Amino acid sequence: MKYTQKAKVLGCETIGKNIYSLRLQADDxxxxxxxxxxxxxxxxxxxRMLPRPISVCEADGERGILRLVFRIAGAGTEEFSKLREDDEVRLTGPLGNGFPLGEAARRRVLLVGGGIGIPPMLETAKRLMPEADVRAVLGFRDELFLAEDFPCEVTIATEDGSAGTKGNVLDAIRAQKIEADVIFACGPAVMLRALKKYALEQGIGCWVSMEEKMACGIGACLSCVCRSVQTDEHSQVKNKRVCTEGPVFRSADIEI
Amino acid sequence: MTKNMSVDICGVRLKNPVMTASGTFGSGAEFSEFFDLNRLGAVVTKGVSSVPWEGNPTPRICETPSGMLNAIGLQNAGVEVFSKRDLRFLSDTLLPDSGAGAGSGGILPSTKVIVNVCGHSEEEYIDCVEKLASERRADLLEINISCPNVKEGGIAFGTDPKGVERITSAVRRAARQPVIMKLSPNVTDITEIARAAEAGGADGLSMINTLTGMKIDVERRSFALANRTGGLSGPAIHPVAVRMVYQCAGAVKIPIIGMGGIRTAEDALEMIMAGASAVSVGTASFNDQRTALAVIDGIDEYMERHHVSDIRELTGCVRDWET
Structure with missing residues (x-):
């Protein structure tokens, strides 16, 4: 069930350079x-006609509170960064499929987040614990954000070496000799591509959350497609809708 | 007050003049999660071709001030799957005509289905139209001769009057349903194209398709769209569309479905007063899934406020002031 609703802003604060944490009262x-x-x-x-797709960082169903963490990427997200308590903002959601939590049950799951791909890994970690053995590897350019909110063991990689392993998330995985049965990841395409290759080498399952420019967000306009290995049942061509069949795909099923 | 909002388009009766613009609404399934499709005058489906099309590489869209550019490239699953899946869905979802025409004293028409057809060649258009001939759920056909985002077909057919007349008469001969030609605004004189479609036997016109545009991402020093150019839609193009509907309404006798940037009842009424018999809501549905319903309710409210008993009194009414 998808809802379009007005949400009341509970607070919006900066948690990093151009990174904002927005808390909303959005019960449904x-x-x-x-x-x-x-x-x-x-x-x-x-x-500004088009909605901005933003991943769910935390969802507290009991209190009806949604937390979105986003980076200012243009005028639309800049507007959201200026929202203040008691302002209203319109939302449609929840959209897309989400990570296949069943694949991680009672297994060693590695959550990998790169940059503004980190936020969705937080709610994923919270829902997987304590049933699964969860470890997170988070990659940053320099300044850290959200890392302290994770309830599991966190390994850091920074491009400038200011914290954790100097380099990218794969450098950290290799340096720390982190082993896993399954990988869930969100981040830049170059990171997802490297993880897809790594998972293939290791013979482990890997699910990645893809990003693409969207218009309707609900599967009607066919703006946000990614290339699939097999012919997709809905499209009848090798295109899958990121907003509907995704945003999370088995990495072996798509071209990154 | 007794009000009539129903209109005739090419011999097909619509319960109200508001429909969805092709390509912005899929075949309605996704939007049916947000509102009852039975409130619409008609559902206009995304372009379908005789075989599946892959469309263009991504990024396929970008936002522009009060609008957007798209270069989807008419990705579609092909007419066979469309018939089995999409038309089946619409058939199951849309109610039949009912006898309880509240206020109008007659039959309240059901929500109709207009199938948009695209092709790379005359043969492909004909093949698709023939495959749709036996589909009882396809009430009308809208022929897309104006997509700016495919290299062959599409707009190539839509910018030359002789080509428009030829493709129109070929489709008209092959089609069982009434044929509406969807016109491109990317021409010097759109009335020439409208007249050519009428001469070819078109039962109606849809206008306008998107205006060709371009956006450059200055940070990346590159095109915002993989296709480089795309079709501009949204409120930004509304005045252009109103002007073109007005021009064509004075040039042809067949009915016109007006579209281009409609977001409010006022936008729709402008189009109707310029000469459109019906209107389509497109890009604005991306901003709010229920925009078409707000337009219907807003037209109703306008008629009440201005004591308009029949929506058809408003069609082309600005001409009454001409001498």
Missing amino acids: IAGSAAPGQFVSVYSNDSA
């Missing part, structure tokens, strides 16, 4: 959101 959406799903956030400026 927070109550049904699964980790790895996203919401469409609509601008209050009528000149």
Whole structure:
């Protein structure tokens, strides 16, 4: 069930350079959101027609609170960064499929987040614990954010070496000799591509959350497709809708 | 007050003049999670071709001020799957005509289905139209001769009057349903194209398709769209669409479905007063799934407020002031 609703802003604060944490009272959406799903956030400026897809960082179904963590990427997200307590913002969600939590049950699961791909891994970690053996590897350019919120063991990689392993998430995985049965990941395409290759070498399952420019967010417009290895049942061609068949795909099923 | 909102399009009766614009609404299934499709005058489905099309590489869209550019490239699953899946869905979802025409005293028409057809060649259009001939759920056909995002077909057919007349008459001969030609605004004189479609036997016109545009990402020093150019839609193009509907309404006798940037009842009424018999809501559905319903309710409210008993009184009414 998807909802379009007005959400009341509970707070919006900066937690890193151009990174914002927005807490919303959004009962219907927070109550049904699964980790790895996203919401469409609509601008209050009528000149900005398209919603911004933002992943669910935390969803507290009991209290109806949704936490979105996003980076300012343009005028729309800049507007959201200026939302203040008691402001209203319109949302549609929850959208997309989310991570296949069943694949991680009672197994060693490695959650990999790169940059602004880190937020959805937080709710994923919270839902997987304590049943699964969860470890997170988080990659940053320099400044850390959200790392302290994770309830599991966290390994850090920074490009400038200011914290953790100097390099990328795969450098950290190799340096720490981290072993896993399954990988869930969200981050830049170059990171997902490297993880897909790594999972293939290791012979382990790997699910990645993809990003693509979206318009409708609900599967109608076919803007946000990614290339699939096999012909997709819905499209009848080798294209899958990131907003509907995704955003989480088995890495072996898609071209990254 | 007794009000009539139903209109005739090419011999097919619609319960109200508001429909969805092709390509912005899929075949309705995704939007049916947000509202009852039976409230619409018609559902206009995304372009379908005789075989599945892959469409363009991504990124396929970008936002622009009060609008967006798209270059989807008419990705679609092909007419066979469309018939089995999409038309089946619409058939199961849309109610039949009912006798309880509240206020109108007659039959309240059901929500109709307009199938948009695309092709790379005359043969492909004909093949697709022939495959749809036996589909009882396809009430009308809208022929897309104006997509700016495919290299062959699409707009190539839509910008030359002789080509438009030829493809229109070929489709008209092959089609069982009434044929609406969807026109491109990317021409010097759209009335020439409208007249050519009418001469070819078109039962109606849809206008306008998107305006060709381009956006450059200055940070990356590259095109925002993989296709480089895309079709501009949204409120930004509304005045252009109103002007073109007005021009064509004075040039042809067949009915016109007006579209291009409609977001509010006021936008729709402008289009109707310029000469459109019906209107389509497109890009604005991306901003709010229920936009088409708000437009229907807003037209109803306008008629009430201005004591308009029949929506058809408003069609082309600005011409009444001309001498």
